[in-house]
Amino acid sequence: MIAEIWNWLSDSAHWHGPDGVPIHLREHLQYSLIALLIAAAIALPLGLLIGHTGRGSFVVVAIANSFRALPTVGLLTFFVILIAPHIHSTGTATYLIPSEIVLVLLAIPSMLTNTYAGISAVDPAVRDAARGMGMRGSQTLWQVELPNALPLIFSGIRSSFLQVIATATITAYVSLGxxxxxxxxxxxxxxxxxxxxxxxxxxxxxxxxxxxxxAVQRYAVSRGITGRYSRKRIVDPAEQQAMIAAAPLT
Amino acid sequence: MTSIRALTAAAVGTGLLLVTACGSSSNPTSNAPAGNGGSSAPTDTIVVGSANFQENVVLANIYAGALKAKGVKVSTKLNIGSRETYIPAVKDGSIDLIPEYSGVLLQYFDKSATAVSATDVFAALQKATPQPLTVLTQSAAEDKDAIVVKKETADKYSLKSIADLAAVADKLTLGAPPEFQTRTDGIPGLEKTYNVKFKTFKKLDAGGPLTENALKNGQIDAGDIFTTDPLIDKNGWVVLEDPKNLYTAQNVLPLINSGKASDTVKNALNAVSAKLTTDDLVKLNEQVSLEKQNAETVAQKWLSDAGLA
Structure with missing residues (x-):
């Protein structure tokens, strides 16, 4: 079986033309990225808001989690049959729109719940300190809560990505690439x-x-949070304290 | 710490992918029953399978009901997939019996088969069916693939038969299941027999809701739809004639593993075939797809009306 897969993959005929790997790969990334961008535009601000205010978390998270239970292929067929009569196009829009809706619904829960959980799990003492330093609500959110929640938010984004990339295969079920x-x-x-x-x-x-x-996460998350310092030299405890204090985000 | 987390994420991700991949397809290389896993049935039980479209599911329920009425132990594995998927499952014994259609089955076993009439096809099929498989007596009921267009399209291009498509197909879109691309009577057959080459080919489902809706809403101009589809009458669609017999006779018959074809089983199934007609098929389909009745209920009702259960 492995040899057959290798033969298929190394056959140059499969890397050209309308059924070639480059075209289908591009389509796959295109479908996935559209869904992820839309989902991020909905889930991240909403997660930040309910995490910061603590309001409506129960309802929003319950709804988002119920999306996880939806059977994706069934939902796709349902949306195609529901939406297709209203789109008078012989192009791909008829099938692309329902597919994107389904993928967005799939991508939202991980991002939303992780963002919300990341923000609300920030140590209250840190939040108090920010307020004590005279920070306003929005400053606390952007400069304290967000950087602290970033590892969890990233893990939400990454699991959404994985789910969408894997599930974007179902678009082929409705004639897309x-x-x-x-x-x-x-x-x-x-x-x-x-x-x-x-x-x-x-x-x-x-x-x-x-x-x-x-890799993006590694460079986006503050070293003050990951504790990721050079291992080559032994850090003097006093110097480490100074570095933590100097870390830009705390 | 970060690298451990990345590894975990990657591992979990791969796990998800594998699960998804398995979920979207039955594993053809395993010996487990196709469709879903589970323990294999005891040897005296007949496992009835079906293809992944409504009519075949109803027929499988009729076979199962007729066998049960004669005291045969029966279990079902429905909605398995296309012929290319379930025939290997009948061969390896993970299913024992499946409702089939004479012409397409003959072409599956013998790509060079030329028989077109119902009698010729059945005779050729009996010869072509490889051990341990065998076919039982065929019914009068027939369900063919057909190229179907809307009335407007037929009027616009004055289409009566598939041959009329040759001149205009380069402007039209065809909707059909993915296997149409490689089947002898699919795209290759349309080109070879009628010189019909469509502008685009949308890969949809086997005459199911996706194809029906796409035809209704104009996303495709012609669709591969089964002749027993009740929507053809309801929407006034036109079934294009097939003068060169690209779609050969397609009588409904049982394909069975010969080891399981005892006399009781044969008699029960032959009794079904003796009663089943094409009109029955249209009505059964209507009850399931338009009136949304349960396939098993519809099958039971047909059996009791026919006096078979």
Missing amino acids: GLGRYLIDGLAQQDYPQMASGAVLVAVLALLIDVLLA
Whole structure:
């Protein structure tokens, strides 16, 4: 089986034309990124707001979590049948819009709950200190709560990414492209090397994206929070105290 | 610490991917029953499978009901997938019996088959069916793939048969299941037999809601829809004639693992085939897809009306 997958992947015919890997990879990233940007635009501000104010958290988080229980493929068919009569287009919009709705619904819960949880879990003493230093509510949110919550927010974004990249395969079920084409066509045409190669491509893509986001996270999160200092030299405790004090975000 | 977290995230991510990949497809290489796993049934039980469209599910329920009425132990594995997926499952014994259609099944076993009439197809099919599989007596009920267009489209391009499409297909979009791309009577057959090449091919489902809605709403101009689909009558769609018999006779018949075809089983299934007609199929489909009745209830009702259960 591994040899068959390798043969499929190394066959140059599969890397060209309308059914080639580059085209489907681009479509896959396109579908995923659109969904993630929309989801982030909804989930992150909402999470910051309810985390900061502590209001409405129960309702919003309960609704967001109930999205997780929705059966994605069923929802996709439902939206296609619901929306298609209103779109008079022979292009892809008829199928792209329902697909994006489903992917956005999938991406929201992780980002929303993690953002909310990250903000509300900030140590009250830190928050009090910020207020004691004369910070306003919005300053506390941007300069204290957000940097402290960043590791958790990032993990929310990363799990949303993984879920969406893996699930964007279902867009092929409703005639769109993406790497899911290989899974759906491979199954229907009994071409298992094609199917398995599609699965490998999706897995590799998801891992690469996650490594990329891990790198972004590494440089975005304050060292005062991760405690990530050079291991090469032994840090004098007094100097370390000074560094923590000098870390820009605390 | 960070790297451990990254590794965990990656591991969890990969796990999710694998789960998703398995969820969206039955694993063809395993010996477990197709569709869903689980323990294999005891040897005296007949496992009835079905393809992933409503009519086949109802037929599988009719077979199962007819066998149960004769005291045969039955379990079902419905909605397995396309022929390319479930035939291997019948071969390896994870399912024993499945409702089939004579013409497409013959083409599946013998890509060079030329028989078109119901009798010829059945005779050829009996020869072509490989051990341990066998087919039982065919019914008069027939359900063919057909190229279906809206009345407006048929009027606009004066379409009566698939042959009329040759001149205009380069402006039209076809909707059909993904396997249509490689099937002998799919895209290759349309090109070879009728010289019909569509502008675009949208990969949808096998005559199901996606294809029906796409045709209704104009996302596709022609669809691969089954002749027993009640929506054809309801919407006044036009079934294009097939003068060159690209779509051969498609009589409903049981495909069974010969080890499980005892006389009781054969008699029960032959009794079903003797009663089943194409009109019955349209009515059964209507009850399931338009009136939203449960497939098992509809099957039971047909059996009791036919005096078989």
